[in-house]
Amino acid sequence: MIAMIFEFWFDPDDPARYQEYLAESARLRELLPGVAGLEGIERFQSTTDPHRYVAIASFDDEASVAVWRRDQDHRRAQELGRSRFFAGYRLRMAEVVRDYGKQG
Template sequence: MYAVIFEVKIKEEGKDQYLAIAAKLKEQLIQMDGFISIERFQSLVEEGKLLSLSYWESIESIEIWKQNLDHLQAQSEGRAKLFEDYRIRIADVVKDYTMETSDFS
């Protein structure tokens, strides 16, 4: 399993548009083979900073999503009009457990 960590600093005037684009893309995203889940968080420290955390079954699934035409258009629009800055990290999840599945007693 892989995690995609997308941190983005949104221009003040672009937040509503960004969230609308993200909601539209999510409709396609949840239909993708290899997609597991996504959540979005807002920074408590840095105003305007959001984090999207998605989980995927494979690197190949992430690459296919990255080349989705609507996603490519959203990336271009984000860089041109909505983002002050962004950072993307892709991480290999080496362990995944819950309270019920943990080894701790």
């Protein structure tokens, strides 16, 4: 399993960019059920900085990550993120070496 940890933040002086991001994110989210090997993705807002977020996704393997990375709609969203939406971002990809827990 591959984990994606995507940290990003918005300019607090430009709330319109955040609204644009939400619209693009909703459009992209509609495509996610069709992405083979994408197990899930969730977005969380910081409790200490309301302009900072993290998205965590899990993929079956590197091949699944590559398919998503090459998806044209995803590429378009990435470019919008870099050029328009985000004041900053950081992406981490990690191989999961342990995965256990209790589900309720």
